[in-house]
Amino acid sequence: MKRVLLLGGTGDALVVARRLGTSHVYSLAGLARVPTDLACEVRVGGFGGVAGLATYLREEDIALVLDATHPYAAQMSRHAREACTLVGVRLWAVRRPAWQPRTGDVWREARDWPGVVDAIAAYEKPLLTLGREPLAHLDEIPASQFWTIRCLDPHEGNARARIVDARGPFSIEGERALFDVARIDVVVSKNSGGRATEAKLAVARERGLPVVMLARPALPEADRAFDDPASALDALTTELPLP
Numbered sequence: 460m461k462r463v464l465l466l467g468g469t470g471d472a473l474v475v476a477r478r479l480g481t482s483h484v485y486s487l488a489g490l491a492r493v494p495t496d497l498a499c500e501v502r503v504g505g506f507g508g509v510a511g512l513a514t515y516l517r518e519e520d521i522a523l524v525l526d527a528t529h530p531y532a533a534q535m536s537r538h539a540r541e542a543c544t545l546v547g548v549r550l551w552a553v554r555r556p557a558w559q560p561r562t563g564d565v566w567r568e569a570r571d572w573p574g575v576v577d578a579i580a581a582y583e584k585p586l587l588t589l590g591r592e593p594l595a596h597l598d599e600i601p602a603s604q605f606w607t608i609r610c611l612d613p614h615e616g617n618a619r620a621r622i623v624d625a626r627g628p629f630s631i632e633g634e635r636a637l638f639d640v641a642r643i644d645v646v647v648s649k650n651s652g653g654r655a656t657e658a659k660l661a662v663a664r665e666r667g668l669p670v671v672m673l674a675r676p677a678l679p680e681a682d683r684a685f686d687d688p689a690s691a692l693d694a695l696t697t698e699l700p701l702p
């Protein structure tokens with residue numbers, strides 16, 4: 460029986476995990492919710508770098524790794540590439556296409572956190588949707604700014620920042636309400652792609668607000684890459700019987 464190791468932590472990965480039978484493994488870093496209703500095995504926590512993952516692949520007799528991690532989880536993707544090459548296991552990947560600017564969008568790219576700080580310097584009420592990274596900079600918020608930070612981590616914030624701990628998908632109506640209440644004048648985002656979190660871009664567009672987009676990290680080549688989980692599942696069903 461060919462065993463699949465699915466590297467997850469995204470909605471796309473969960474779509475695939477829900478179709479995997481008992482002999483396959485769904486792996487999570489352990490930072491967010493762990494599903495308890497899957498037929499496949501669920502393992503939680505890092506492998507211990509490339510060497511640890513290579514050992515895991517050998518010991519667990521894994522025939523195929525499907526990397527469906529987030530496009531900004533570049534370290535896990537690099538480790539998967541290196542470990543698969545070491546052990547001679549095939550690597551497939553779900554690589555969600557990036558969002559592209561549309562007519563009316565005012566996007567500026569930032570390469571890193573200092574680039575983000577620079578790009579929002581002229582604004583007062585940024586909405587930061589970069590995960591937990593802004594939480595490490597709460598003491599550096601300029602007196603001219605009040606940050607709204609949306610991430611999965613509950614946090615009390617401070618006099619210059621409010622933390623909204625919420626998980627997508629987000630609706631247009633919900634985003635409009637957040638922009639109104641927080642009087643958002645600039646949006647900061649990863650270019651995650653997909654539908655779940657794109658409503659903020661539509662609201663920025665309709666209001667003529669700028670978006671600072673954190674550049675995507677470079678990801679390694681997979682042996683096969685898919686734009687979405689449905690295509691990956693189609694390919695998987697030709698390789699192994701899915702229930």
Ligand code: NAP
Nearest residue numbers: 467468486487488505506507508528529531532533534535
């Ligand atoms: P990362 O920087 O690429 O990975 C850091 C380390 O976490 C990896 O070296 C690995 O530890 C462990 N790890 C990551 N994903 C794992 C998985 N699926 N199974 C087992 N171990 C995993 O990743 P990150 O950016 O911190 O993201 C962590 C997880 O959150 C990822 O699974 C990702 O899909 C999910 N996520 C990330 C983002 C984001 O914006 N970065 C957004 C949504 C979801 P070892 O070296 O010990 O193996």
